[in-house]
Amino acid sequence: MNYVLRKLLFYAVAVWAAITLNFAIPRLLPGNPVDILLAKLQQRGGTITPQSREAYAALLGGDTDDSLLHQYWTYLVNLAHGDLGTSVTYFPTKVTDVISTSMPWTITLVGIATIIAAILGVGLGAVVGWRPGTWLDSAVPATTILAAVPYFWLALVLVYLLARVLGWFPSQGGYDVVLDPGFNGPFLQSALLYGFLPALTIVLASLGGWMLGMRNMMVSTLSEDYVLTARAKGLPERTIMRNYAARNAVLPSIAGFAISLGFVVSGSVVTEQVFSYPGIGSKLLSAVQNNDYALMQGIFLYITLAVLGANLVVDLLYGLIDPRTRAKG
Amino acid sequence: MSTSHSETPEPPVRDQADVPGEVLPDHEGGRLEPAAASAPIAPTGPGGPLAAPATAPVANPMPRGRRSLLPTMTPWLAVGLTLVVAIGLFGAFGPFFVGDPDAINDIGLSGPSGANLLGTTQTGQDVLSQLAFATRGSLQIGLLVGVMATVLSAFFGIYGAYLGGFADEAFSLLSNVFLVIPGLPLVIVISGFVPPEDRGLWTIALVLALTSWAASSRVLRAQTLSVRNRDYVAASQLAGERPWRVIAVEILPNLLPVLASQFVYAVIAAILGEAGLSFLGLGASNSSTLGTMLFYAQNGFALPLGAWWWFVPPGLIIALFGMGLSLINFSIDEIIDPKLKNARTSRRRLRRAAQEGR
Numbered sequence: 001m002n003y004v005l006r007k008l009l010f011y012a013v014a015v016w017a018a019i020t021l022n023f024a025i026p027r028l029l030p031g032n033p034v035d036i037l038l039a040k041l042q043q044r045g046g047t048i049t050p051q052s053r054e055a056y057a058a059l060l061g062g063d064t065d066d067s068l069l070h071q072y073w074t075y076l077v078n079l080a081h082g083d084l085g086t087s088v089t090y091f092p093t094k095v096t097d098v099i100s101t102s103m104p105w106t107i108t109l110v111g112i113a114t115i116i117a118a119i120l121g122v123g124l125g126a127v128v129g130w131r132p133g134t135w136l137d138s139a140v141p142a143t144t145i146l147a148a149v150p151y152f153w154l155a156l157v158l159v160y161l162l163a164r165v166l167g168w169f170p171s172q173g174g175y176d177v178v179l180d181p182g183f184n185g186p187f188l189q190s191a192l193l194y195g196f197l198p199a200l201t202i203v204l205a206s207l208g209g210w211m212l213g214m215r216n217m218m219v220s221t222l223s224e225d226y227v228l229t230a231r232a233k234g235l236p237e238r239t240i241m242r243n244y245a246a247r248n249a250v251l252p253s254i255a256g257f258a259i260s261l262g263f264v265v266s267g268s269v270v271t272e273q274v275f276s277y278p279g280i281g282s283k284l285l286s287a288v289q290n291n292d293y294a295l296m297q298g299i300f301l302y303i304t305l306a307v308l309g310a311n312l313v314v315d316l317l318y319g320l321i322d323p324r325t326r327a328k329g
Numbered sequence: 330m331s332t333s334h335s336e337t338p339e340p341p342v343r344d345q346a347d348v349p350g351e352v353l354p355d356h357e358g359g360r361l362e363p364a365a366a367s368a369p370i371a372p373t374g375p376g377g378p379l380a381a382p383a384t385a386p387v388a389n390p391m392p393r394g395r396r397s398l399l400p401t402m403t404p405w406l407a408v409g410l411t412l413v414v415a416i417g418l419f420g421a422f423g424p425f426f427v428g429d430p431d432a433i434n435d436i437g438l439s440g441p442s443g444a445n446l447l448g449t450t451q452t453g454q455d456v457l458s459q460l461a462f463a464t465r466g467s468l469q470i471g472l473l474v475g476v477m478a479t480v481l482s483a484f485f486g487i488y489g490a491y492l493g494g495f496a497d498e499a500f501s502l503l504s505n506v507f508l509v510i511p512g513l514p515l516v517i518v519i520s521g522f523v524p525p526e527d528r529g530l531w532t533i534a535l536v537l538a539l540t541s542w543a544a545s546s547r548v549l550r551a552q553t554l555s556v557r558n559r560d561y562v563a564a565s566q567l568a569g570e571r572p573w574r575v576i577a578v579e580i581l582p583n584l585l586p587v588l589a590s591q592f593v594y595a596v597i598a599a600i601l602g603e604a605g606l607s608f609l610g611l612g613a614s615n616s617s618t619l620g621t622m623l624f625y626a627q628n629g630f631a632l633p634l635g636a637w638w639w640f641v642p643p644g645l646i647i648a649l650f651g652m653g654l655s656l657i658n659f660s661i662d663e664i665i666d667p668k669l670k671n672a673r674t675s676r677r678r679l680r681r682a683a684q685e686g687r
Contacts (some may be wrong), residue, residue, distance in 0.1 A: 010505065017506045021515075029522040133675070141405040141656055148597055148651020150604050153623060153644030160632060160640075169631075220668045258509050259544050266513030270605045274627070285516065286608055288521035300518045307511050 003325045007315045011308055018304040022297050023075050026060040027068075033060040033293040037088060040291060044091040047094050056085060060293050084301075085294035089286050095298040098283060103302060105174055106279035109195055110268050113202035114261065120203070121210025122253060126246040128211070129218025140215055155201045155274040162197060174278040188266035198268075198275050206264050210253060217249035224248070251322055257314045265307055274329030401660070401670070409656025416650045420468040423461030430617070443637050448638035451629040453476065460642050466618035467647070469601050470534055474599030477538035478545070479592045486541065486549030489583065491557055491576055501550060504517040507543035513605060515540055533613040538601050545591035556583045568571040590661040597651045604647055619643040668676055 004045050026033050038048055058074035078084075086094035163171035175181065176190040187326050219225065222245060230240045272281035280299055287295035319325045434453030441448045447456035482504075489500030519536050520528060556562065557580065565579045581588075600619075606612045607620025609625065626632075626640040663670040 010502075011509075013502065013510050014506045018510055024524055025519060029519065030524065030527055033522065087336070138405075141659055144655035144659075145648050145652040148601070148655060149648040150601055150608075150623075150644055152605060152608050153640070153647070156623075156627070156632060156640050160635070160637060164632070164635065182521060215665070216662070216669060223668055223671070262508070262511045265511045266602070266605065269513055269517070270608060271524070273609060284517060288517060288609075288611065291521075293522070296518055297519050300514050302513045306508055308509055311509050 001038065003319045004316060007312065007319070011312045011315075014308055018301065018308070019076070022301050023072060026293065026297070027266045033291070036291050037293050040088040041086070041091070049065075052086075052327070055083070056294065060297075084298040087287070087295045088292040089290045089295060095295050098295060099298055099302050102278055102280045102283045105277065106268065106272070106281060107306065109198055109277070109279060110202065110264060114201040114206065114264055114269075116199070117203045117206040118210055118253075118260075121207045122205075122214045122246075122250055125211040125214025126218055126241065126249065129215035129249070130222070130241050130245065131223070132219045137215070140212065143208040143211055146204060147206075147212070149205055150270075151201060151205045152270040152274050154205050155198070155271045158197055158201055159274065163202065170194050171197070174275075195277075198271055198277055201271050202264060202268055205267060206260065209260060209263070213253050214249060217252050218245060221245045221249040243263065251318075254314060254318050254321065255274060258311045259308055261307060264318065265303065269303075346518045392623060401663070403660065405656050409653045409659070412649050412653030413657065416646060416653065417463065417468065419461060424465055427458035427461045428455055430454060430462045431640060432458075438634060438636055438639075440636075447642055450625070450639055451631075451636075455644065456639055459617070460619075460646065462617050463619045463622045463643060466616055467603065467620070468650075470530065470537075470603050470613075470616075470618060471596045471600040473530075473534045474537045474541070474603070475592055475596035478542045478595040479588065481538060481542035482544075482546035482549055482591060482595075483588065484651055486546035487553045487576060487580065488644065490550045490553035491572065491580065493557075497550075501547075504543040504546040504550075507540070508547065512540040516602065516606060517609065517611060519605065525614050528612075528614050529614055533603065533606065533616075534599075537599055537606075541595060541602065542599050545595060548587060548591060552584055552587050553580060556580050557586070586661050586664045590658050590665065593654045593658045593661070597654050600647060600651065619647055634638040638652035 010282050034053070037056055037060065038053065041052075042048060054074075055078060058071055058078055082096055084099075087093050087095050091096050128140055131137060159171045163169050169174075170193065174191060174194050175187060176194070179187045179190055181187055224245075226248075227240060227245055230244045234246075269277075269281035269284060270276075272279045273285055276282060280303060284296065284299045284303075286292070287299060383464065431454060434449060434455075436445075436449055436453050438451050438453075439445065439449050445455050445457065447460065449455060450459070485500045485504055489497045516536050520533070523532060562575060562579050565575050570578075603612060603618060603622035604623065607616070608623050609620050610624055612620055612624075622641075622643040623640060624642075626636070629636075629639070631637075631639040
């Protein structure tokens, strides 16, 4: 279980790095975010007590009386209490509340789309890579255009074609606003309909990467001795492809999940903007446009933690799939 | 335990790559011969007398080994080169031939016509002129960030792996942490804190480079680790060469294909990242890139108004340029992993054999 322990330790370091980065960024960059934020807060009718000023200064810097170490400590204590400040954009909602209402939208969208893209891409890649050199295989390079397409542009084109010209899908929002959000049939149906185009965007744009990676690994795996042995044993082709070649070829794709997820999350943040999707990406953007630094930092922290969590799960799964990770000390 | 295998110096991929060339008489490498002779990737290099015996494989004549380090011309590589060169020329020279991209006209939002080949924007600006200048802007930032990110990844990946020990552990931890922290949200947050007047081209380029070097640093580290322990590297070290010279002369030539492929990926990622950032209105101020074009198209209601000629071309240029670069990378990948090339050529050989037999 050395592997699990090492992974947990690494992600602990990564979480610490993300939290510290969050602390350092506003202090390293020019500008005085605390004053701008408090001015905005006052405009919205918030009262500024010395305590709230101190809390924001701990979050964003600008407090010259305290030592940096003490500021860092206050920041960590506030973070541990789940206190990320008040959002200016959605005043007087707390940052944590804004995030908790928008996070499920993004996690569901990105999660489902990523799983579909990964399964579809790996499956297609395995089939194509199994017989390299066929016409199907020589058409594979054409899919690189999918990997190079900007997510938000693909979203624009899909909205234009499927929503505006054909009118099949709604082009804006995450659900029909006349409905009550909650676990009821009409709402879920509407969320599915509204989520189709954003999900299609993510699937199309990330499919190519999965497919190419899998195809290339499959081709490399074909010349391995164990595939030859399996053939010599007279095993059915399907069994060799599924249980021998594909199972080994998929490992680098899983190991490279962190890179893929990073691209998907980055892409979906911008895509949400095109659809005015009620997820965390749109919130991040309105936070940036309104100089809502507290919300900005909170969202960055949450996105990073979510990505780290997903990567940790995949890494632990990898440990289960690949026995070599356990054998090595 | 020690087999004779480990005694003979083994260049990484060249031997295997030669196999198809040997069987196929029409190996296209012939055309590439002159370039190969002067190519800087000749494995011997000015490596001093000690390096010479190690880099000269006994069994294989030199030219073929060198030739296999250059990509073979395939239809897809031709498509890729055509796309990249065409878009590159359009970005480099297009702005000299088109009109003023900011000139406002009274024919707002008209479709493609003889006067305006790609139609006009909401305020009657010529889309083609804007496209030419925007392509130039995007290519500039792509190259700039590509170079910066590759230098960073080479430093952390190659130098770290060469030094080994604590430095390697620290560098590799750093790149792994940067790898799992999502890039664009970080870039958005940083851009949000920088006031627009301070948000210049170099700032954006630096931020994009700082958030995108990690993946290729990992690839380079793995490659360096496999090269570092070769005999000719040890020989060079024993001869008292300084570390930077060992890296530059003995290790770097082996990594050139990998480095090239990582650079190409870095350029694609940079162009895409900058486009996303500019589309959100967070790009470099006063810059004109394909992303800012899309930003103005989105804010000028190009989509609800159905002005496809305004928002389709910028994205298409990004996609086609990225596709072209990826296709070039395919050929580089075949140099790095000869199994990919073998798969392609052996299938062709089988087909030809079947035809001849008939």
